[in-house]
Amino acid sequence: xxxxxxxxxxxxxxxxxxxxxxxxxxxxxxxxxxxxxxxxxxxxxxxxxxxxxxxxxxxxxxxxxxxxxxxxxxxxxxxxxxxxxxxxxxxxxxxxxxxxxxxxxxxxxxxxxxxxxxxxxxxxxxxxxxxxxxxxxxxxxxxxxxxxxxxxxxxxxxxxxxxxxxxxxxxxxxxxxxxxxxxxxxxxxxxxxxxxxxxxxxxxxxxxxxxxxxxxxxxxxxxxxxxxxxxxxxxxxxxxxxxxxxxxxxxxxxxxxxxxxxxxxxxxxxxxxxxxxxxxxxxxxxxxxxxxxxxxxxxxxxxxxxxx
Numbered sequence: 479x480x481x482x483x484x485x486x487x488x489x490x491x492x493x494x495x496x497x498x499x500x501x502x503x504x505x506x507x508x509x510x511x512x513x514x515x516x517x518x519x520x521x522x523x524x525x526x527x528x529x530x531x532x533x534x535x536x537x538x539x540x541x542x543x544x545x546x547x548x549x550x551x552x553x554x555x556x557x558x559x560x561x562x563x564x565x566x567x568x569x570x571x572x573x574x575x576x577x578x579x580x581x582x583x584x585x586x587x588x589x590x591x592x593x594x595x596x597x598x599x600x601x602x603x604x605x606x607x608x609x610x611x612x613x614x615x616x617x618x619x620x621x622x623x624x625x626x627x628x629x630x631x632x633x634x635x636x637x638x639x640x641x642x643x644x645x646x647x648x649x650x651x652x653x654x655x656x657x658x659x660x661x662x663x664x665x666x667x668x669x670x671x672x673x674x675x676x677x678x679x680x681x682x683x684x685x686x687x688x689x690x691x692x693x694x695x696x697x698x699x700x701x702x703x704x705x706x707x708x709x710x711x712x713x714x715x716x717x718x719x720x721x722x723x724x725x726x727x728x729x730x731x732x733x734x735x736x737x738x739x740x741x742x743x744x745x746x747x748x749x750x751x752x753x754x755x756x757x758x759x760x761x762x763x764x765x766x767x768x769x770x771x772x773x774x775x776x777x778x779x780x781x782x783x784x785x786x
Contacts, residue, residue, distance in 0.1 A: 537562060537611055543620075547574050548587070549731065554620070559722050560608065561620040565591075565731070569768070571755045573663040578760055582769055584614040586776040587733040592616060593779035594700065594732045600784065601699045603692065604727040606719060621719025621729045624680050627667065628689060630697040631655040631713040635738065635745070636752070641669075654697050656690045685726060689718055696728060702785030704739065707778055709749070712738035734775045749775050 539562055540553030547570045554560035565584040570577045588610065595607030606619040631638060634649040638657075658675065659667045672686045681689070693716060701711040714737045719729035739749040749771045757764055 537615065547577070548583075548735070554617075559620055561618055562611070563616045563618050563731070565614050569735070569751070569754055571751070573666060576754075576760070578754075578765060580765060580769060580772070583772055586772040587731060587735070588614050588616060589776040590733040590779050591731045593776075593782065595728075597703055597782060597784065598696060598699060598728065601695070603695055603699065604725070606721070606727050606729040618729070619721050619727070621721055621727065623717060623719040623729060625661045626670070626675065626680065627659045627661055627715050627717055628693045629657045629659065629713060629715050630693050631657070632697070632701065633710070633712045635712060654694050656693050681726075689726065692718075692726075692728065699784070700732075700737075703782040706783045706785050707781060708742055709778070710740045710743040712740055734772050739775065 538555050540555040542550060543553050543561060544551040548566050548568045550564045550566070552562040552564065554562065565587045567579050567581050567584045568577060569580040569583055592607070592610040595605050598605050599607060606621050608617040608619065611617050631651055632654055634642070634645050634651070635647050639645060639647055658670055660670045660674075661667060672683060675681050675686055676683060696716055697711070697714050700714065704711045714732070716728055716732060716736070717730040718726050720726055734749070735751045737750055738752055741747045741749065753771060754760075754764075754768050
């Protein structure tokens with residue numbers, strides 16, 4: 479495997495969400511945050527959203543290679559080393575038991591993933607991302623996906639606390655804790671260990687160690703970037719695939735379904751999919767609040783800068 483650089487240079491300019499003021503360097507102004515701060519921000523984002531409602535121009539796709547809960551993968555018609563990833567307006571939870579249409583999610587997920595993978599590529603992290611084609615489509619390196627999910631944790635919360643009740647919520651992991659889970663909805667994605675991965679013939683020990691190192695670099699790169707807008711990256715889920723040469727790389731999507739984001743480190747202001755997971759029932763008003771968060775996160779990822 480090639481060497482990994484995890485410390486890109488800092489660029490100036492940020493939007494502070496965790497403070498009481500939202501500072502926009504390009505406008506040299508400040509907006510006081512209130513309990514309805516998402517709605518206030520959406521009044522800025524909404525005009526841009528309205529300009530993008532035209533049906534996107536679709537590229538010529540090859541055959542369908544795979545379909546998941548939230549995306550479709552198509553072969554590239556001319557280059558077997560490439561593929562198209564098309565996102566859907568679907569949000570799911572509970573291993574797909576809960577499922578709702580979220581109009582606009584395909585666009586927000588595409589924008590978020592493209593912005594995130596550009597940061598990772600700039601940090602010399604191996605990924606499948608090539609370019610964004612339109613509002614809902616990404617051009618990627620064609621990969622055979624490993625049926626595992628790698629989770630990096632900076633702060634103890636969520637399912638980790640259920641598996642480790644002796645740990646207090648908010649405990650900070652130094653270094654970043656890395657866990658691996660088998661993608662198996664029927665068995666609720668059980669946690670697995672290196673010996674399991676080797677036994678299934680998915681990767682060698684050296685590849686497993688490389689993926690753990692790569693995962694930490696991914697997390698640290700995005701953690702620093704989110705810190706430039708005063709948002710805490712709590713944890714993150716990524717996946718790996720092999721290209722035509724069998725080289726491992728970060729693949730799939732990294733969008734608002736993939737992480738926990740707490741502005742200013744405040745869990746009560748979470749911006750991510752956990753809001754949807756926490757719902758007892760799903761109302762139209764709930765879905766609007768989730769849509770606002772996904773749109774805001776997509777917009778913010780365009781403002782992220784490499785941090786120190």
